[in-house]
Amino acid sequence: MMKTIVTIGGSNSKSSINKLLAEYSGSLIKNVELVKVDLNDFEMPLFSIDIENEQGFSEGLKKLNAIIDTADGFIISLAEHNGVYSTAFKNAFDWLSRINGKVWREKPMLLLSTSPGVRGGQTVLDIALGRFPFMGANIIGSMPFPSFFDNFKENDITNSELKERLFDLAINFEKAL
Ligand SMILES: Cc1cc2nc3c(=O)[nH]c(=O)nc-3n(C[C@H](O)[C@H](O)[C@H](O)COP(=O)(O)O)c2cc1C
Numbered sequence: 001m002m003k004t005i006v007t008i009g010g011s012n013s014k015s016s017i018n019k020l021l022a023e024y025s026g027s028l029i030k031n032v033e034l035v036k037v038d039l040n041d042f043e044m045p046l047f048s049i050d051i052e053n054e055q056g057f058s059e060g061l062k063k064l065n066a067i068i069d070t071a072d073g074f075i076i077s078l079a080e081h082n083g084v085y086s087t088a089f090k091n092a093f094d095w096l097s098r099i100n101g102k103v104w105r106e107k108p109m110l111l112l113s114t115s116p117g118v119r120g121g122q123t124v125l126d127i128a129l130g131r132f133p134f135m136g137a138n139i140i141g142s143m144p145f146p147s148f149f150d151n152f153k154e155n156d157i158t159n160s161e162l163k164e165r166l167f168d169l170a171i172n173f174e175k176a177l
Pocket of ligand 1: 011083120
């Protein structure tokens with residue numbers, strides 16, 4: 001049966017470069033179904049234990065959780081806001097963890113980050129690399145993608161070294177599905 005890969009950009013920006021990078025990376029893998037998550041499509045309040053106790057889980061959250069259940073693997077690219085996850089991503093992550101602490105269900109994950117800066121979100125990527133395994137992540141490969149606007153144009157990677165590294169990671173990820 002055809003595998004399902006869920007791509008997630010860790011941002012709620014309509015023009016998220018992380019969403020672009022995650023979806024581009026997904027497109028490198030052939031004969032899979034890509035489910036492209038835009039965090040804006042899954043409504044949930046700012047996490048509050050009181051809201052959880054009083055109202056339970058939002059429909060948007062349940063929908064996102066169901067998509068995670070159906071995934072065979074994840075390609076996630078994290079936005080870096082002040083060195084950590086964007087609020088939108090952290091919020092979704094916190095809510096998801098209330099439904100199932102193994103948020104990533106032990107499924108293969110390709111974990112990326114990008115930013116306009118030279119470190120390409122390395123700081124948030126390191127945080128996730130340290131933390132996601134405790135939340136059920138099976139991280140097959142990871143890579144910060146630096147200086148996004150210099151290295152990615154017209155939906156393609158213009159820097160051949162970065163392109164080769166990402167292609168290699170995609171091949172390894174595909175094998176792990
Ligand atoms: C509040 C805020 C904090 C940011 N902090 C960082 C940072 O710590 N490191 C970084 O490389 N870029 C930082 N940036 C720039 C983001 O990398 C840039 O906005 C990028 O487009 C975010 O990814 P996205 O397009 O997927 O949302 C910050 C942007 C905002 C709005």
